[in-house]
Amino acid sequence: MSTVPKLEIRNATKQFGSLVAVSNVSMVVQPGELRAVIGPNGAGKTTFFNLITGFFPPTSGEILLDGQTINHIPAAGRVKLGMGRTFQITEIFPELTVRENARIAVETGLGFSLRAWLNAADKKKVADASDEVMTMANLTSKADRLVGELSHGDQRSAEIAMALALKPTLLLLDEPTAGMGDEETFQVTGLIRRLHRDSKYTIVLIEHDMRVVFHLADTISVLAEGKLLAQGTPAEIAANEHVQNAYLGKAE
Amino acid sequence: MNETFLRRNLQPIVIWALLLTVPFWLPLFGGYTALAGRVLVFALAAMSFNMLLGFTGIMSFGHAAYFGLGAYGCGLFLKFVYASTPLAMLAGTLLGGIAGTLFGLLLVRRRGVYFAMVTIAFGQVCFYIAYKWDDLTGGYDGLRGFARAPIDLGLTKIDIQNNGTALYFFILLVFGVAAAAQGFVLRSPFGRTMLAIRENERRARFLGIPIEKHIWLSFSISCFFTALAGSLYALLNNFADPQGLTYVMSGNIVMITIMGGMRVFWGPLIGAVLFVALQDYVSSAWPTTWMGVVGVVFVSVVLFFPRGLMGMLQKRAGT
Amino acid sequence: MMQLVMFNVTNGLIVGAFYVLMALGLSLIINLSNVVNFAHGNFLAIGGYLAFTLTPYVGFWGALLISPLLTAIFGYFIEQLLIRHVYARNHIYSLLLTFGLGFILQDVCRVIWGPSPLPLDIPELLSLPITPDLFFITWYRVFMVGVVVVAVSGLFAFLRYTRVGIRIRAGTLDLDTVSALGVNVAALRSYNFAVGSFLAGLAGVLAAGQIGLNPNMGDDLIMPSFIAIIVGGVGSLTGTLLGGLLIGVAAALTTVFYPAGAEAVIYVIMAIVLLLRPRGLLGEEGMLS
Numbered sequence: 001m002s003t004v005p006k007l008e009i010r011n012a013t014k015q016f017g018s019l020v021a022v023s024n025v026s027m028v029v030q031p032g033e034l035r036a037v038i039g040p041n042g043a044g045k046t047t048f049f050n051l052i053t054g055f056f057p058p059t060s061g062e063i064l065l066d067g068q069t070i071n072h073i074p075a076a077g078r079v080k081l082g083m084g085r086t087f088q089i090t091e092i093f094p095e096l097t098v099r100e101n102a103r104i105a106v107e108t109g110l111g112f113s114l115r116a117w118l119n120a121a122d123k124k125k126v127a128d129a130s131d132e133v134m135t136m137a138n139l140t141s142k143a144d145r146l147v148g149e150l151s152h153g154d155q156r157s158a159e160i161a162m163a164l165a166l167k168p169t170l171l172l173l174d175e176p177t178a179g180m181g182d183e184e185t186f187q188v189t190g191l192i193r194r195l196h197r198d199s200k201y202t203i204v205l206i207e208h209d210m211r212v213v214f215h216l217a218d219t220i221s222v223l224a225e226g227k228l229l230a231q232g233t234p235a236e237i238a239a240n241e242h243v244q245n246a247y248l249g250k251a252e
Numbered sequence: 253m254n255e256t257f258l259r260r261n262l263q264p265i266v267i268w269a270l271l272l273t274v275p276f277w278l279p280l281f282g283g284y285t286a287l288a289g290r291v292l293v294f295a296l297a298a299m300s301f302n303m304l305l306g307f308t309g310i311m312s313f314g315h316a317a318y319f320g321l322g323a324y325g326c327g328l329f330l331k332f333v334y335a336s337t338p339l340a341m342l343a344g345t346l347l348g349g350i351a352g353t354l355f356g357l358l359l360v361r362r363r364g365v366y367f368a369m370v371t372i373a374f375g376q377v378c379f380y381i382a383y384k385w386d387d388l389t390g391g392y393d394g395l396r397g398f399a400r401a402p403i404d405l406g407l408t409k410i411d412i413q414n415n416g417t418a419l420y421f422f423i424l425l426v427f428g429v430a431a432a433a434q435g436f437v438l439r440s441p442f443g444r445t446m447l448a449i450r451e452n453e454r455r456a457r458f459l460g461i462p463i464e465k466h467i468w469l470s471f472s473i474s475c476f477f478t479a480l481a482g483s484l485y486a487l488l489n490n491f492a493d494p495q496g497l498t499y500v501m502s503g504n505i506v507m508i509t510i511m512g513g514m515r516v517f518w519g520p521l522i523g524a525v526l527f528v529a530l531q532d533y534v535s536s537a538w539p540t541t542w543m544g545v546v547g548v549v550f551v552s553v554v555l556f557f558p559r560g561l562m563g564m565l566q567k568r569a570g571t
Numbered sequence: 572m573m574q575l576v577m578f579n580v581t582n583g584l585i586v587g588a589f590y591v592l593m594a595l596g597l598s599l600i601i602n603l604s605n606v607v608n609f610a611h612g613n614f615l616a617i618g619g620y621l622a623f624t625l626t627p628y629v630g631f632w633g634a635l636l637i638s639p640l641l642t643a644i645f646g647y648f649i650e651q652l653l654i655r656h657v658y659a660r661n662h663i664y665s666l667l668l669t670f671g672l673g674f675i676l677q678d679v680c681r682v683i684w685g686p687s688p689l690p691l692d693i694p695e696l697l698s699l700p701i702t703p704d705l706f707f708i709t710w711y712r713v714f715m716v717g718v719v720v721v722a723v724s725g726l727f728a729f730l731r732y733t734r735v736g737i738r739i740r741a742g743t744l745d746l747d748t749v750s751a752l753g754v755n756v757a758a759l760r761s762y763n764f765a766v767g768s769f770l771a772g773l774a775g776v777l778a779a780g781q782i783g784l785n786p787n788m789g790d791d792l793i794m795p796s797f798i799a800i801i802v803g804g805v806g807s808l809t810g811t812l813l814g815g816l817l818i819g820v821a822a823a824l825t826t827v828f829y830p831a832g833a834e835a836v837i838y839v840i841m842a843i844v845l846l847l848r849p850r851g852l853l854g855e856e857g858m859l860s
Contacts, residue, residue, distance in 0.1 A: 079460045091458070093451035095515075104448045107441040108459045113466070115441045126441075166459065311663045358845045365607050365662050366805045369797050370845065376794050377838045384831070499794075503609075503670045510667060544678025550671025554664050555656055 004067040006031045006170055006202045007052070012061035014047050021047040023226040024061070029170075029219075034196045034203045036213040039223035045206045046088070048223060049174055052204070053085050054078045065170065084168030086159045088175045094148030098139050098158050101147050102130040105165035129165065136199065137161035137191060153184030157191055164195075171195065173205040177212055185209060192216060214238065267518060271424055275417045285416045286488070287532065291524045292420075292427045293485045298508040298520030299434060300477030305506070306514035307438055308470045309450030313368045314375030315505050317355075318475040320497030321348035321378060322482025324395060327492040328388070331398035337412065337487065338403070341426075344483030345476055351378070352475020359471065360464040372499050379497035395492040412487075423484055430477055435517065437473060446470050478505075503550075511553055513560030522562050576827050578707050583823015585712055585781070588719035589774055591815035593792050594799035595726060596770035598811040601800065602743040603763045604658060609669040611796070612789020613676035614768050618642040618775025619784050620684050623691050631694050631780070635718075639772035646768025650761045658760070680786040691779035715777045722773055723812065729766070730808070739763050743806070795819075798837055802844045804854020813852055 007029040014022040022044045029035045039045050051058050054075040063070055065081055073081065093101050106129040107113055110122075118126065134140050137157040142150060147158050156176060163171060176192060177185040189212050195201045196216070207213045213220060213234070220237045222229040230240045237243055258265070270277075274288045297319050304310045325347030329340040355374045362370055382389045389395050403410040403422065412419040437443050445466050448456040457463050486492045495501065504527065512523025530549060535542045553560075559567060597611050608614075621641050622634035629637060653672065657664040697711040730736040738759055742749045750756045771789075778788060795818060803814025818837045826833040844851060 075458065076460055076462075079458060085458065087454075087458075091452055091455035093448055093455065095451055096447060100444065100447070104444045104456075105459055107444065108461055112441045113445045113461055114469075116437065117440055162455075162459065305663060311661070311666070313663075313666055358842075358849075361849055365601060365605055366801075368662060368666060369607060369801055369805070373794070373798055373801060373838070373841055377842075380834060380838065384835070499609075499670075503667065506663060506667055506670075510663070514663075541678045541682065543674045544682075547671040547674025547676075547678070551653065551668055551675065554668040554671065555653070558660065558664060 003031060005029060005064070006033070006066065007204065008064040008067075009052070010062040010064070012048070012051055012058045012063060014044075014051055014056070015059045020226050022051065022058075022223075025223070025226075025228045027221055027228070027231070029202060029204060031202055032200050034192075034216055034218045035205070036217035036220045037204065037206045037223060038208075038210075038213055038220060039229075042225075043223040044226040045223055046174070047226075049172065049206050053083060053172055079166060079168075082167070082169035083172060084163035084166050084170070085172040086156070086163055086174060086176060088178055090152070090155045090159050092147045092155055092159050092162070095146060097144050098134060098147055098150070098161075099130060099143040101158055102133050102161055102165055103127075105162040106130050106133070109166040133161040133164045136164055136195070151184060152180050153187040156180070156184075156188050160188075160191060160195075169202065171201050171203045173203065175206055175208055177207065177209050185212060189216060263518060267521065268428075274424075275420060285420045287528060289420050289423045289488050291521075291528045292423050293481050293488060294505070294508055294528060295521040295524035296427050296430055296484065297478050297481035298505050298512070298524055299431065299517075300474050300481060301505050302509045302514055302520050303434060303438070303446070303470060303474045303477070305509060306516070306519070307443070307450060308446040308467065309453075310467060310471065311364070311368045312371040312471070312474075313499065313502050313506065314371030314373070315474075315478050316497050316499065316501035317371075317375035317378040318348040318352045318478040319482035319485070319501065319505065320382065320492070320494070321351050322479030323486035323492040323496060324382060324389060324482075325479070326483035326486040327395045327398050330401065330486075331395070335399075335401040336404075337401045340401075341480065341483040341487070344486065345480045348479020348482055349472065349476030352479070353468075353472040356468045356471040356475070360468045372502070375497065375499055375502055379494060382494045382497055389492075389494070392494060394494055395486075396490070398486075399490050400487040419488070423488065426480070426484060430480055434477060438517070442466070442469070507550055507553070509560075510558070511560050513562030513564070513566070516560070516562040516566060519560055519562040523560060526561065574705070574707070577705060579823050579826040580820075581708050581712055583820050583826065585715055586822065587816050587819015588716050589778060589792055590795050590799050590819050591723060591812055592719055592770050592774040592777075593789075594796040594803075594811045594815045595723065595808060596767035596774075597796050598800050598803075598805075598808055599739070599763055599770075600767045602806055602808070603739055603746075604654070604760045605662060606654060606658070606665040606669065607662075607797075608654075608767070609666065609793070610673035610676055611669075611767070611771050612787075612791075612793040613673045613680070614642055614646060614771035615775040615778065615789035615792065616680050616784070616786060617645060617676060618772025619691065619779035619788060620680055620689075620775075621772070622776040622779055623684065623689055623784055626692055631692065635773075635776050638776050639769045642772025642775065643765040643769035646771075647761055647765040649768075650764035654764065655757065655760065677786050684784070684786075686786060689784040691776075691784060693780040697780075711780060715781065718773070718777060722770065726766070726770070727808075735759070735762055739766075795837055798841045800851075802841055802851060804851025807851070807853040810851055810853030 005028045009025060009027045012022055012025050013020065025048060037045055037048065050056060052063060054073060057071055070078060070081065093104065103126060106126050112118065112122065134143055137160055139154065139157055139161060142154060147155060177188050180188065192203065193216060196203055217234060219232065220234055221231045222237060222243050230237060230243050275285055278285060278288055301312065301315045304312055322344040326340045326344030329343035359367060359370055383391055400412055402413050410418055410422065412422045445456065445461050448461060449463060449466060453463060508523040508527045509520045511526050512521065513519030534545050538545050557564065593611060593615065597608055600606055600608050618638050622638040625634040625637055653668060657668055693711055697714055698709055700706040701708050701710055701713060730740050738749060738754050742756065742759055746756060799815035799818055800811050802818060803810030818840055821836050821840055822833045825836040
């Protein structure tokens with residue numbers, strides 16, 4: 001008896017004119033899994049990611065969340081269904097504090113964003129939820145600093161905290177350690193691991209940094225030239241000849 | 253009142269202490285109370301505009317339209333409908349606010365320069381109507397022949413008609429209530445979504461905030477407050493001026509906001525003080541070339557003091 | 572009646588031609604630099620006044636050539652001195668900057684050439700009517716339309732066939748790529764601003780010959796030019812051309828049947844376009860966001 005997959009992609013293809021960016025890719029992500037999608041530049045990772053988040057619909061194929069097709073649900077609707085995401089370039093509210101960033105996300109998640117005022121109970125709910133996500137992201141000590149003044153790693157943590165504030169059931173991270181030094185990569189990797197291990201989030205991430213991927217992921221999918229090249233545990237992928245030829249050989 | 257309370261609220265305390273005592277100290281500097289009334293009216297208009305520019309990050313260059321409609325609505329009501337100051341203000345506020353709300357529907361999907369251009373054009377439509385419909389509005393000469401009515405409180409009447417000090421305090425009261433209401437909106441969850449849109453529209457959209465709806469709402473709110481300021485302006489002058497509907501007036505509102513500091517709640521008030529003082533001084537010191545001098549000031553502010561006075565002070569205090 | 576119709580239609584064509592000339596210059600600058608030049612009408616006035624000063628030395632024909640060139644050089648320096656400092660900033664600063672610049676230029680004209688209206692002498696031949704029947708259509712009117720047609724064709728040829736022109740067009744579409752290809756974007760924007768100023772200056776000379784000079788002669792043209800751009804669609808020069816002609820002719824035709832509504836019809840057209848086709852007739856979808 002298998003459970004309903006958290007996320008399932010069936011034969012997804014995306015064409016831009018004559019360019020086939022993603023070609024007939026299928027993938028099943030089980031609840032609680034941490035899946036990494038890797039591939040050389042131009043492999044179609046970002047297009048694939050955009051298909052999942054609803055930036056544009058697939059040319060053919062199907063995308064299912066909790067067993068339901070979401071092909072025609074736009075990005076904002078998918079957020080409401082429990083897809084939280086972060087961006088390749090960190091998207092935050094730079095001139096607001098960490099707390100305000102978290103609070104805006106929490107209030108939106110709770111459906112308060114059109115309210116002119118909150119009663120005491122709701123206020124407490126918002127404050128507690130904001131504290132909770134800041135604690136998860138390890139930012140409590142920096143709550144009253146402007147996000148724009150924090151380090152790359154902390155900014156990324158803040159962005160992840162905002163995604164968490166919407167209480168997602170599936171977390172999609174687009175190159176979470178892009179452009180970071182070792183120490184910051186370590187910090188963000190630690191955060192992702194905690195979210196996966198301790199908070200049991202289902203996570204799909206696109207990543208460039210091989211150390212991060214092999215460290216974190218339960219399963220790895222390798223894309224090359226828009227096609228799914230291989231899929232398996234980190235050990236299997238490391239041993240896979242095709243992958244080594246297509247990707248690791250060149251990258252390392 | 254402990255020390256932290258004082259320190260945290262130093263800005264509003266100083267501002268309110270100064271505003272409440274204007275009739276006592278302004279004459280010492282050679283000013284007159286009507287000048288202070290003008291400062292408050294411009295400050296309210298610019299603070300309302302700043303809800304958009306400074307807090308939502310949306311650039312209207314046509315706010316004179318709603319300011320002017322507020323003035324005309326108020327004046328027309330006093331002249332043709334009923335001699336009640338509060339009702340006339342309500343009429344002006346509704347006229348400008350509703351016009352802004354409707355225009356806003358056509359605006360929300362536009363951004364940046366395009367947004368600004370369409371707001372300018374809408375402003376010009378209002379100017380054009382006021383200018384052409386001269387049976388009603390007095391056309392080019394403006395709307396005259398109305399006077400602010402004393403405020404009837406049942407037991408007593410407040411004579412804002414002839415008593416300049418009473419008029420000032422009446423304007424100050426309206427200003428205070430409006431400023432408090434604006435502060436309330438900006439500190440609400442809705443107000444925080446305005447900040448979110450300013451800071452990063454894409455991020456806000458992906459949080460699930462319906463951007464267009466929120467921009468429309470904040471535009472509408474801003475227009476209602478601007479129209480309220482306009483209705484006060486009509487009361488202050490007993491006159492509604494079609495020139496007050498043109499983009500020159502819109503530019504002045506923008507300038508007041510920038511001069512004071514657009515990211516700061518009280519910035520436009522400070523800007524209004526600077527602007528009214530400048531206008532008053534320059535027009536008497538350079539009667540023929542005052543426009544050019546004002547232009548030089550505008551250009552200098554943009555190039556050298558883009559953060560405005562309050563913005564600079566806060567930056568200094570912060571670092 | 573026929574004469575009245577003819578009078579208004581030719582009037583409308585001429586007015587439309589001015590809208591087009593002004594709006595194209597504005598549009599060029601908006602497209603490449605994202606700056607709405609509020610002072611554009613003042614560049615027009617400067618072009619007119621320069622022609623007034625030059626005419627005694629070089630004649631009308633000389634002034635028609637030299638004055639727009641001087642206006643372009645003036646625009647180039649203004650861009651270098653002021654405008655370029657605000658490209659990277661919030662758009663509100665460029666609006667405010669050109670708004671203040673407009674005030675300054677207006678007073679500069681007033682100080683140099685005086686506040687009262689001045690006439691610009693045009694050659695005798697041009698002030699004659701084309702036929703005795705159509706006594707109100709002078710050769711000057713025909714000439715103006717001709718010059719505008721030549722100027723607009725020249726502009727489009729410039730953008731299509733010259734190196735700078737092609738780069739301007741490319742920059743309008745995708746500035747990052749153009750910059751990545753090694754084009755000096757800052758210089759490109761200066762040249763582009765100069766081209767826009769040239770068109771304003773040319774409009775100034777032509778307008779001065781028809782209605783004479785005064786320091787705020789450009790003010791009445793700036794708003795219809797904005798509307799021409801909005802109607803045509805921000806981002807498209809062809810759209811601007813179309814928008815300018817459309818509102819010019821519409822205003823003229825309205826004048827025939829309902830003179831009081833001539834100006835209103837411009838705003839009505841804008842409202843209809845915004846309602847039915849928010850990005851303008853030929854606007855790019857991307858320009859909205």
